Amino acid sequence: MVKTVRLEPIAQDSAIETMGNLLSVLLNKDLDVLKECGGHGRCATCHIYVKDGMASLTPIARREQRTLEVITSCKPNSRLACQARVIGSGVVVELPPGMYVNSIKDIEALIGRRAEQDLLHPLTGQVLVEAGKLITRSMLKKIEDTTPFNPSNYFSNSSSV
Template sequence: MAKQIKLEPIDHEVSIKTNENLLSMLLQQELNVNWKCGGRGCCATCHVYIQTGTESLSPKNKRELKTLALISNCQENSRLACQARVLGEGIVVELPQGMYLSEIENLDTLIGRKVQQPILNPLNGSVLVEGGMVITRSLVNQLKEALVQIDHLLTRT
């Protein structure tokens, strides 16, 4: 049986099957959501906030709790979309603002440009570059180093 879920801040309502995880629904909507670990709950690239309806989702498992503990912008209503299965109605999902560092194909193209939205660390959701900042070569080098560290950590998990 299908359930209705509301997505914020885009004010969009979608259907999802009972026991399906939030990530599969977000991917079906062609939203810009990463899932670097393949949906195993090891990274934070599918991190979302649940505005209402937490009781209508599956409980957080040990892996999800461990990963959420690493997220700097984690809140009580934080969930990993790959681990949260829909059980009931009344769920409102808030998508985090910003884009993940791992989504940027060529960092060098950012040099001299102003970032429109924050650039986030895909492992912990921390803001690496604030929105409105101009990207310098030294900042790009720092971001490239962060990407190497992120890839190294993901291959170890």
Template sequence: MSKVVRLDPIGQEATVSTNDHLLSVLLKQELQVLQECGGRGMCATCHIFIKEGMEHLSPVSRRERRTLGVIATCQHQSRLACQSKVVGEGVVVELPSGMYLSEMSEIENLIGRRTEENILHPLDGRVLVETGKLITRSMITQLKETQSEVATQVATSQLN
């Protein structure tokens, strides 16, 4: 049976089968969501906020609670889309503002330009480059170090 999920602030609605993860909703809507850990709840790149309907989602697991604990922007209504199964109607998801660091080639093309939205750290959600800031070569170096840190963290998590 299908459930309707509303996505704010973009104002879209999407359907999802009962017990499907919210991540599948985001991906169906062609939203740029990274899956650094492959949907295992270890990297926080699918961090979202639940505006309404928390009771219509699966309970938070220990792994998800541990991952949410390291996200700087975590709030009471935070969840990981890859770990949140839709079990009832009335879920409203708020997408965090900003984009997660992904391909360095994309970022390098932005040198000398101002960011249109925050660039977020993929492990903890903190803002690496604020909206409107000029991207410099030194920022690119910092972003490359962050990308390396993410790869190491994800590889380590996969071994555990």
């Protein structure tokens, strides 16, 4: 059975099969989602906020909960799109504002410019460079200190999931 998911703030509806994950909706709309961990619930690159319809999604599993615990922009209505499957109607989701940094090379060419939107760490969602701020070499060093983006670095002290 087909369900509808509303994407905010772009105000678009998207059809999804029952038990389809929200990541497929984001990818079908060509939204900038990196899925750095390959959709396994270990990074923040598909982090979303569920504005309505949380009960119409599968419950949060332990792996997703562990990942959400390290996301600095996490809120009570946070989910990972790769882990949230649609089981009912009325789901409205919103992407966190900002752009996830995939690699240092992505922003090297931007040194000396102002960030058009927040640049976010792909695992924690931490704002690395705020929107409107100048991207400097020292900012690049701060970002380099957070790479490589290896999820196991962040979960090494966690019990196995």
